[in-house]
């Protein structure tokens with residue numbers, strides 16, 4: 001589904017570079033053993049930037065909730081309305097969530113709790129790949 | 138010289154276990170003032186957000202029976218946008234510049250509002266000592282005004298919030314029209330959720346968790362519009378006195394299902410102002426004092442990208458506990474509730490957090506199936522809120538004061554209005570107050 005292309009910056013470039021290589025990584029503080037997403041300049045637990053790195057995720061998750069978008073202000077998406085928009089919880093870190101259009105799922109045919117797996121979609125604006133999630137099983 | 142700052146960071150009652158509010162019953166609201174409402178700015182100086190704010194402030198002083206020289210504190214919400222932004226490159230009209238004294242920001246009074254602008258245009262405030270710029274919405278401004286009086290930083294305080302709305306569909310231009318996304322929105326904008334999406338996905342989870350339906354919300358929206366049409370200050374009463382039915386609600390177009398058009402509010406131009414003072418001075422003013430028993434704030438931030446329903450439940454539960462603890466009251470002491478409703482669906486989360494009318498988690502929409510009218514024993518949103526009066530985030534406070542003062546007119550609740558609660562905006566990050574007819 002067409003969407004805006006995220007533009008990487010110095011803070012989050014490892015996330016977007018990993019996505020371009022079909023890998024899902026999340027920022028991690030090795031001192032606190034704590035994941036955080038979206039990435040931040042410092043760990044939101046200990047306040048330090050010194051131990052921040054990136055941890056690869058399994059790419060498995062669960063649909064926490066969803067809505068169906070009929071009236072988005074984002075111009076590039078308006079031709080595709082209505083569309084699903086789900087909140088995905090990561091399997092190994094349910095406290096971390098991401099958005100998904102649930103490619104492959106019919107509009108408004110979504111079950112909370114369904115298992116999903118990450119896929120990476122190319123966006124048109126600058127070719128950046130973004131994580132998306134497909135229902136499995 | 139007026140000392141103009143932001144409110145001291147340590148004044149918020151954002152934790153549980155803080156005990157009774159030290160200024161409980163010692164601060165009172167005594168005056169209310171509003172401007173007329175309009176759907177959009179017609180570009181006349183006298184209908185600018187600055188002009189509307191001055192009008193509301195002067196109406197509030199007149200209502201309280203005070204003159205400008207009695208005011209020593211001012212709280213101004215600097216943000217006035219409904220989502221509409223001043224078009225890039227558009228020149229501010231010479232008629233506006235001629236009509237008002239300006240600050241060093243040419244958009245002041247037209248697309249924003251500073252304490253400096255108010256002071257520059259209210260020469261009658263001859264004894265003003267302290268002014269705070271309180272970002273966000275009226276609930277925040279009222280909470281800090283309560284502390285301004287309670288702490289003795291000022292004795293008689295004016296509070297004002299104004300809104301501007303311009304021509305055109307809001308949020309449609311700017312970054313949303315670009316093929317790329319940068320900055321903090323890059324994690325969400327590519328997925329294109331409208332403003333109400335967050336509440337919609339939380340409500341979806343609510344329906345799943347408690348086995349409820351969107352249609353169960355209809356009586357709340359119908360009641361809110363009914364109450365709003367009895368709010369002479371409000372947009373719908375002034376411009377479009379149209380009741381809505383449950384069928385209207387259930388057949389309305391979706392914005393982000395399960396949030397439809399009526400779960401969203403209408404952006405308008407308006408200003409509201411209030412007079413707060415000490416309980417002592419309030420006795421000599423024109424209106425019956427409404428005493429503040431407590432205020433509380435929530436500072437929850439999403440653990441990750443999307444704020445989850447679990448986080449909303451935890452936050453609203455905590456807000457309820459904080460409010461009751463600091464006021465020294467129980468849920469059953471509330472005569473009515475005016476929690477925020479823009480978006481309408483999260484009003485449910487607010488009132489469940491309060492355990493209003495004896496409900497537990499998951500029972501908010503059940504309450505709506507009974508009598509929630511102003512005539513009943515559990516009035517829900519007697520102000521009509523944003524749903525019934527347009528997006529101001531202040532009808533809830535206006536009505537709470539008017540109910541307790543016994544001057545809510547057609548909206549006056551049948552039961553005795555002794556203690557009320559109001560606040561918002563969102564279930565996380567909001568500011569809330571408990572109001573009472575008596576100081577003890």
Ligand SMILES: [Zn+2]
Pocket residue numbers: 029030031032033034043044045046047048
């Ligand atoms: Zn850490």
